[in-house]
Amino acid sequence: MAWFDTHCHLDFPPFNDDLSGHLASFGKANVAHCVVPAVSPDNWQTVLDLAKLPSISVALGYHPCFLNSQALGQAVQALEPELEHLYELLKQARGQVCAWGECGLDGRFPETMARQQFAFSWQIAAAQQLSLPLLIHSVRVHDQLAQLLKQQQFTQGGIIHGFSGSYVQASRFVDLGFKIGVGGTITWPRSEKTRKALKRLPLDALVLETDAPDMPLYQMTQPYNTPLNLAIIFQQLVALRSESSEQLESALWQNSVQALNLSM
Template sequence: MAWFDTHCHLDFAPFNLDLAAHLAEFKHHNIQQCLVPAVGPENWQTLVDLSSLNMLKIALGYHPCFLNKAALQGKPELLLGELEALGLLVQQHRELISAWGECGLDGRFPETMVHQEFAFNWQIKAAQQQALPLLIHSVRLHDRVAQLLKNAHFEQGGIIHGFSGSYVQASRFVDLGFKIGVGGTITWPRSEKTRKALKRLPLDALVLETDAPDMPLFEMQQQHNTPLNLIVIFEQLAALRSESPQALEQALWDNSLQVLSLEG
């Protein structure tokens, strides 16, 4: 069976130091596809260049935690130049791009929330215009993220990356057409609420991810996270679900292709 990591930053260290070797190792462990999202202007072109590699799919977007520091000192409109440059790049390379992201809101930084919402709302509209699904970073603001998506009548769906939250919150995203990104969060003992949610959600709402090299798994905090940990995350998910492991594996692969409009 093939695995799909729907969120990993393979242009970051340590992967970028010898990406070919890492990709060969992933392939050896049957990881067939990886979706690599952008975080900001500094890696948009890098990802466009990486899109030529067979097993990599890319997403271009502006991460809420990477917004231009100078722009954050003034009006949100100061971000407009970079956002428009992003929109132009996506338009120029539309056939290479599988999703828009990562983008969204992060409640750990309330002092930049006006700027975060400006950038997120702009990207929601741009993704809709380009008929691209969204790869969403949602931290401590699931209700607000869902409200903005609903207000924009966003119809392309996408993935709520690294979901951590309740069944009600997850279901709201599923009702809006989104998949729930299942990552290392479920390996942590403190994540009982998230595990309960993942146990109850429809099978066709789930995809796997690692957020490598970030989002360490429980008792693996001293190591770089890697797409190789998809198998560990899968085992944790399989222990929660009622489906057979084989049915779960197949569904996760199919769901990943479907949300990104990819062929098997």
């Protein structure tokens, strides 16, 4: 059984001190491929440099929680120079990246929502121009975010990362061409609504992820999350679904490859 982690931050501590050692441990556990999305100008080049590793694909984006704090007191357009720099990076590295992201909206921070919306709408349009799928961060704003994607007629698909929400909300994203990222959220007792959604969604809409080192699993004893936990997330998904574990394993891999337009 080979695992595909569609969203993990291997450039973050605690992985970046010994990435080769971590990758070796992942390989022993059959974690065959990882997608590493960047989050801000501070790590765009660092993440892009990881693209040379055979077991890693990368994405570059501007995360809503990492938007330049120096621009807080300025008009939202103050973010545009950095966004234009990101566009040029992605344009030049088109063959080295699999997606645009991580980007999106986070409803926990209403005070920055105008800046978030400006940056996300800008990135939707730019990703459409470059024919890149999106890796989307969506927290407490599923309806608003889906409406933006629909209004801007985004057609490249991608992944709604770390999904937590209802079946209706997930289905809206699937109808827009997106896969649903299944992570450690489903291990938590309080996530019954999300589990019900994942039980009902079509099999070809699902992919696995960890968001390592973040998004801890329920009763996790490790100090940080890791792609090694994909097996635990998978078993939780198997318990929800009607397919056999073999069918699920095969579909999750193919869905991941398809969502990111990879040749594997």
